[in-house]
Amino acid sequence: MGLHHYSFIKCNFIGNWYNTIESLQLAELDNFFRTACLQGKTVQIDQVIDKDDPTAAVIYPIILADRLEIILKLPQQPLRHYKTDISQSEVERIVGELRKQLTKPYTLKETQALSKQVYDWLILPASQDLASNIKTLVFVLDGSLRNIPMAALYDGQQYLVQKYGVALTPGLQLLGPKSLERGKIKALTAGITESRQGFAALNNVTLELNQIKSVVPTTVLLNQEFTSTAFQKEMNAVSFPVVHLATHGQFSSKAEETFILTWDNRINVNQLDNLLRIRDTNRPTAIELLVLSACQTATGDKRAALGLAGVAVRAGARSTLASLWSLDDESSALLMSQFYQELTNTKETKAEALRFAQLSLLQNPRYQHPRYWAPYVLVGNWL
DSSP, X not given: OOOBOOOHHHHHHHHHHHHHHHHXXXXXXXXXXXXXXXOSOEEEHHHIIIIIOTTEEEEEEEEOSSOEEEEEEOTTSOOEEEEEOOOHXXXXXXXXXXXXXXXXXXXXXXXXXXXXXHHHXXXXXXXXXXXXXXXEEEEOOOGXXXXXXXXXXXXXXXXXXXXXXXXXXXXXEEEOOOOOOGGGOOEEEEEOOSOBTTBOOOTTHHHHHHHHHTTSOEEEEEGXXXXXHHHHHXXXXXXXXXXXXXXXEEEOSSGGGOEEEOSSOEEEHHHHHHHHHOOOTTOOOOEEEEEEOSEEEOTTOTTTHHHHHHHHHHTTEEEEEEESSOOOSHHHHHHHHHHHHHHXXXXXXXXXXXXXXXXXXXXXXXXXXXXXXXXXXXEEOOO
């Protein structure tokens, strides 16, 4: 296993391979929706790190039958490549076991041991290159790797989040990158606290929404107020840069089973597309940040995180913050409160704001296990 510098010809070969795999991933998303999915003005992620954020690097792992290939893009440099000789079945076994241990209490040693194996595949060969001026790692994940949080990768002493901001993208294209204007943040928040449609009560949602309201100007739809009709009405009335939904939801490899819960309905990913995109023609602005704080990936679905990528693309938001698993715990409210404070009080990127919020939980003795702070992932524009 090693990092190699390639000749011009070899770089062209890797670049062509890179584009081929990207086409396959876009085809996977298109198949998920049964329609072409990326809409609006997009830019190549390479351009973003070369021009807009020279402190970010892109890591693109590709799971093959007999090896794990990783392509690395550093600012203003040609593509680099390294690999690990390991079978796809072994990758999936270790990643699957890590996912199980991440969600259980009292499994810190097991979690760290498995996280270190994945760290050694994805990060260790590039660690020297990443040590120079890189603040954010942007992952374009493949297969089962989508179901685990990269922030929880462990080098033997530190988690990845302790060294870098972390973001994901569904592919190599982003909606036109733009930083969130810190002085103009206002949010539409909506949530359900009561048991509804067979789903358990979410006891800390009121606390979560109140803490957000204490930090940024907020319009709140709670319980009976959070119907699909009322949500659409608010979206059409005001152009909210931030939309925060604290409700049950699920990410699945099937579009019809990827949904969020309102008081009166389930909204699947294609309906969500219509709900969030239908705006007055005078207000064609993108949502800057969509937060889904109580959703989770479907249990037992190895490709469930495809649904998370689908929501991120389909919502037409520059960034989506969501959780790979849900915890009905005050830790979620604490993390979200800290996240919004970071968004308003600093000039850091969204990825850095999430990083600092996760670190605030990690430093709390009650929440040191990754099950509390790791499930939150930022998808899309990290600026």
